Amino acid sequence: MSEPETSFLSPRKFLSHPALLTLPALAILILVMAVPLGTVISRSFTEGDAFLDNYYWFFNTPVNMTVLIRTFRIAAVVTLVCAIVAYPYAYAMSVVGPRLRLFLIMCVLVPFWVSGVVRTLAWVILLQDSGVINKTLLALGFDKVKLIRTQLGVTIGMTQILLPFMIMPLYAVMRGIDLRLIQAAKSLGAHPVKTFFQVYLPLSLPGVFAGATIVFILALGFYITPMLLGGTQSSMLSTLVQQQVLSLLNWGRGGAMGVVLLIATFGFLALAAPFMRQKYKMSGGSR
Amino acid sequence: MTNAPTGSRKGAAIDIQACSKFYGNFTALDDVSLRVEPGEFMSFLGPSGSGKTTTLNLIAGFTDLSKGEIRLGERPISNVPAHKRNIGVVFQHYALFPHMTVAKNVAYPLRQRGVAKAERDRLVEGALAKVHLEKFAHRYPSELSGGQQQRVALARAMVFDPSVLLMDEPLGALDKKLREVLQLEIRRIHRELGSTFVYVTHDQEEALVLSDRIAVFNKGRIEQVGTGHQLYSNPQTLFVGQFIGESSILRGSHRVNGAETALDIGGTPISAPGTPKSDGAQVILLRPEDVAVQAPGTGAANGRGNVIQGTVREAIYLGSAMKYEVLLADGTPIVARTATQGEAFGIGAGIELAWKPEDGRLLTDDGSIGGH
Numbered sequence: 001m002s003e004p005e006t007s008f009l010s011p012r013k014f015l016s017h018p019a020l021l022t023l024p025a026l027a028i029l030i031l032v033m034a035v036p037l038g039t040v041i042s043r044s045f046t047e048g049d050a051f052l053d054n055y056y057w058f059f060n061t062p063v064n065m066t067v068l069i070r071t072f073r074i075a076a077v078v079t080l081v082c083a084i085v086a087y088p089y090a091y092a093m094s095v096v097g098p099r100l101r102l103f104l105i106m107c108v109l110v111p112f113w114v115s116g117v118v119r120t121l122a123w124v125i126l127l128q129d130s131g132v133i134n135k136t137l138l139a140l141g142f143d144k145v146k147l148i149r150t151q152l153g154v155t156i157g158m159t160q161i162l163l164p165f166m167i168m169p170l171y172a173v174m175r176g177i178d179l180r181l182i183q184a185a186k187s188l189g190a191h192p193v194k195t196f197f198q199v200y201l202p203l204s205l206p207g208v209f210a211g212a213t214i215v216f217i218l219a220l221g222f223y224i225t226p227m228l229l230g231g232t233q234s235s236m237l238s239t240l241v242q243q244q245v246l247s248l249l250n251w252g253r254g255g256a257m258g259v260v261l262l263i264a265t266f267g268f269l270a271l272a273a274p275f276m277r278q279k280y281k282m283s284g285g286s287r
Numbered sequence: 288m289t290n291a292p293t294g295s296r297k298g299a300a301i302d303i304q305a306c307s308k309f310y311g312n313f314t315a316l317d318d319v320s321l322r323v324e325p326g327e328f329m330s331f332l333g334p335s336g337s338g339k340t341t342t343l344n345l346i347a348g349f350t351d352l353s354k355g356e357i358r359l360g361e362r363p364i365s366n367v368p369a370h371k372r373n374i375g376v377v378f379q380h381y382a383l384f385p386h387m388t389v390a391k392n393v394a395y396p397l398r399q400r401g402v403a404k405a406e407r408d409r410l411v412e413g414a415l416a417k418v419h420l421e422k423f424a425h426r427y428p429s430e431l432s433g434g435q436q437q438r439v440a441l442a443r444a445m446v447f448d449p450s451v452l453l454m455d456e457p458l459g460a461l462d463k464k465l466r467e468v469l470q471l472e473i474r475r476i477h478r479e480l481g482s483t484f485v486y487v488t489h490d491q492e493e494a495l496v497l498s499d500r501i502a503v504f505n506k507g508r509i510e511q512v513g514t515g516h517q518l519y520s521n522p523q524t525l526f527v528g529q530f531i532g533e534s535s536i537l538r539g540s541h542r543v544n545g546a547e548t549a550l551d552i553g554g555t556p557i558s559a560p561g562t563p564k565s566d567g568a569q570v571i572l573l574r575p576e577d578v579a580v581q582a583p584g585t586g587a588a589n590g591r592g593n594v595i596q597g598t599v600r601e602a603i604y605l606g607s608a609m610k611y612e613v614l615l616a617d618g619t620p621i622v623a624r625t626a627t628q629g630e631a632f633g634i635g636a637g638i639e640l641a642w643k644p645e646d647g648r649l650l651t652d653d654g655s656i657g658g659h
Contacts, residue, residue, distance in 0.1 A: 183349055184382035186369040188396035188443065195370075198395075202386050280385050281429035 040255040047252030054256035064240065068260070071237040074151060074226075075219035078158045082166040082215050083208060085159070090170035090207070095179070112164045120225045123157040124148065127229065149231030157229045158222055165218060166211035173207030209276050217265055237261055298326035298483035299360030299450035301346060306355030308341050315341040317507040318355075325360070328477050328484045330494035332530070333504030339487045342504070343453050346485065348372050360450060370399075375444030375482075379456040381436045383428040389415070389439050390424040396447040414446035415439075417476060434465045438472075445476065451483045458493070470496050491531050503527045505655070519574075521648075526655040528572040528648060535578070535621040538652065541569040548649050553617040555595045559647035568652040577646035578623035580611050580632060581639045591641035597621060599636045613640055 048054045058064050093104045111119060126132050127147040134144045147153040177200065185195040223238040230236070237257060244254035301323040308316040316338045323329045331339035344350040346357060348369030356363055364372055375396075383392050390411055397407045415421050418438035428436055437457055444452055454473075458466040474497060477484050488494050494501045495515040502512045503526070511518060511527045522528035525536070537557060539550040549558040550571055559571045579591055580599075587594050600620070601612035609631060611623045621640055632638050 178380070178382070180378065180380060180382050181384060183369075184376065184378060185384075185395070186349075187347055187372075187374065187376035189370050189373065189399035189447065190395070191370055191399075194399065199384055280427040 040251075040258050043251050044253075044255030044259050047250075047255070054252045055260075057253060058256050058260060064257070067235060067237055067240055068264075070151075070234070071220060071261075072264070074155060074158070074234075074236060075216050075222075077155055078162060078219045079166075079212050079216045081155065081159045082163055083212055086163060086166035086170055086211065087204075087208070090167050090174050091204075093167070093171045094174035094177070108164050108167050111160070116161050117224055119161055120157055120228045123153070123160070123225075123229055127153045127156065148229060149234070151230065151234040154226045154230040154234050154236075157225045158219055161225060162215045162218055165214045169210040169214065170204065170207040173210070174204055177203045206276065206278055209272065213269065213272055213276070216268065220261060220265055297450060297481050300325045300358075301451060301483060301485065302358040302361070303342065303346075304356045304358065306342070306345060306357060307353050308338075308345065308350065309353045314507050316345070319507075319509050321502055321509060321512060323483055323485060326481050326483055328474075328486065328497060328499045330486045330488055330498040330501045331504055332488060332491060332494040332501050334489055334530075336506075337504035338507040339489075339502075339504040340455055341507075343455055343485060343487050346451070347374055347376050347453055373447070373449050375447070375449040375452040377437070377440050377444045377452070377454040377457045379459045381428070381433075381440045381460075383436055383439055383443070385428055388425050388427055389420065389431070392428065392439055393443045393446050396443065400447060410446050411442075414442040417445075417479070418442045418472070433461050434469065437461065437469065441473070441476065445480060445482070448480075449482060451485065452480070454484070454486045456487055456489070459488075466493070473497060495531075501531075503530060505530075522572065522650065524655075525570060525572065525650040525653050528650060529655060533575050533622060535573045535575070535619075537571040537573065537619060537621075537647075538568065547644065552595060552619070553615065557593050557595065557647070558644045559649040560645050561649045563649065563651060565651045570650055570652050571647040572650055573621065573642065573647055575610070575622045575624040577642050578621060578625075579641045580609075580613070580623050580625050580629075581641055582630065583637055583639050585639055585641070587641065590643050592644050593647065594639055594641045597638055597640050599632050599634050599638055602632060602634055611638075613638065615640075 044054050045051060048057075050056075089104070089108075093101055096104065124131075128134075129144065129146070129148065131148070133147060137144060147156070181199055181203075182195055185199045186192070190198065221238055222236060223242065226234060226236040227239055227242075230239075238261075241254045241257045241261075244250045244257065301321075303319060303321045303323075306316060306319050307314065319338065319342065321342075331342060333339045341350065345352055346359075348364070348367065352365055356365055358364065359372065359374070384395065387395065393411045393414055394407050397410060402410070411424070412421065415424055418441055420435060420438050420442065423431060423435065423439075428439065431439065437460075440457070444454075457473075458469055461469065470493060473484075473486075477497075486494070486497055498515065500512060500514055501518055503510045503518065505526050511523045513521075515531070518527055518531045522531065528534055529536070537550055537552055539552045539557070541548050541550050541563065543562050544558070546562070547558045547560055548562055548569060549556045550569065551557075557571060563569050579589075581588075583596065585594075595615060597613040597615045599611055600614050601610075603610040603612075604627070605624075607627065608624045609627055609629075611625070611632070613621045613623060615621060623640060
């Protein structure tokens with residue numbers, strides 16, 4: 001009955017049930033994710049004068065709605081700008097030789113290894129009224145532009161910080177695109193511009209959607225960058241959560257805001273999911 | 288013998304005039320001239336790196352010429368971009384668009400040409416019927432087998448009725464059985480379409496099965512152009528002689544005797560008609576079916592004036608024939624194929640090889656290594 005192989009902790013048992021290998025990660029996730037999240041959700045309902053009191057407050061305070069909409073708008077703009085900047089860059093990465101490719105990858109990754117706080121502070125120096133950008137503009141005879149404490153400044157900073165999250169999935173998908181298909185399209189009479197829109201772009205879209213989803217969701221929860229680069233007119237929802245929880249010690253209201261953001265994010269994912277589904281496999285032919 | 292189209296000849300001639308292609312210091316194609324006749328099935332045959340695919344890419348417009356001119360039906364096309372050449376191309380790797388169904392793939396060239404939907408559907412259906420894939424119109428390429436995918440690629444390349452169809456080793460990724468089936472289909476499609484076909488392959492058997500004529504490529508040049516029969520029975524270079532069909536090569540110092548040349552093979556004089564075409568070492572190329580295997584002492588008989596001693600190294604029964612591998616005294620291997628009815632010899636037997644002098648082909652040793 002108690003043969004060593006049948007013991008629950010025997011190596012063989014573990015290998016025959018690979019799902020068991022996820023236990024350590026699962027334990028950590030439950031401890032640091034599920035439990036606090038559960039607490040946040042429950043406190044958002046229980047703390048307050050009445051059930052749903054915090055949610056009633058959230059949706060009936062105009063400033064909250066303004067910030068919520070602004071949060072989504074900034075996240076959308078950042079995602080769009082990231083996509084526009086990252087697409088040609090990722091394409092270049094996927095077609096150049098190995099040396100130049102390594103250089104391009106390093107250009108993406110090295111800033112990525114520097115903490116977001118440090119990069120945001122660097123942007124403060126660049127964007128401030130007497131910063132590098134404005135001094136250059138003045139030297140060239142242009143007027144100063146108000147960058148720091150504006151939504152433009154926040155968007156610039158967030159785009160730079162989130163760019164790698166757009167480039168890498170795009171690059172991964174683009175590397176898998178068989179460039180000989182472009183040749184085939186040409187031989188079939190397609191103008192290069194049409195070839196791009198009919199063949200290359202559709203095949204790269206899964207990368208665009210993957211990158212856009214990651215960037216959009218990360219942007220929704222951005223905290224440090226909007227706080228340091230933005231002013232009161234450009235604060236995002238995470239800043240309001242921080243105010244409620246740390247400054248006003250109102251865990252219920254802060255929790256309610258977090259839950260609203262979470263549900264909105266899930267809603268967005270549900271909307272995006274149909275676009276991510278692919279009806280075909282990339283490896284059509286022999287390679 | 289020829290595979291000429293039965294329908295009206297609507298294929299265009301391809302005239303390759305003194306074309307060269309350089310990549311830096313590397314010469315991929317060295318001053319090649321060739322005319323493919325309208326409606327002809329021409330194969331480019333050669334080992335990898337011989338320039339056959341380069342030539343195809345030049346015709347398709349995928350690469351730019353370094354020197355020379357290509358005319359398509361008398362019209363120079365060097366400055367015509369690939370998408371305006373109206374040439375169908377079938378690739379070895381199929382190159383089907385993975386995000387489009389079979390029907391959409393085949394409709395793609397028609398869409399580029401602004402063909403109306405109803406007409407497009409009719410043409411797609413017709414093209415798919417030609418390759419027996421009507422039932423697969425709504426599948427995605429990844430849901431098809433390799434052979435089916437290549438059929439789709441073929442339908443897509445011919446649906447817009449191009450005057451020239453180029454194929455770059457289209458059957459290279461398929462197994463032998465499927466290759467043979469598709470070879471016959473390609474022959475049939477060529478007859479039905481009447482377009483000019485250019486077919487790149489490194490498989491001499493495939494080239495023989497398919498082509499009206501074959502251009503043999505080697506090191507960026509064309510060694511010889513001709514029908515399969517011409518290339519086999521009358522190779523102009525040792526490379527061609529060895530690349531097409533099975534052969535044995537005799538090497539030795541040569542002496543010209545009037546209209547004949549004799550090679551000294553380990554003391555035995557072996558003669559072949561003709562005089563050396565160029566300087567350098569001379570060889571005699573023999574086809575297995577021309578060489579008779581006989582008992583020692585038989586000597587010259589039935590006009591087989593060349594006789595040489597050898598030892599059987601391998602004797603293989605092939606059903607319709609016996610195949611012998613014979614070693615001469617100097618170690619030269621000779622392959623002979625004889626009718627099974629004759630006398631059989633075992634491995635290790637000392638025998639005589641005999642053949643008519645005119646069956647030997649005198650060629651200049653061009654350094655090409657034997658046995659393809």
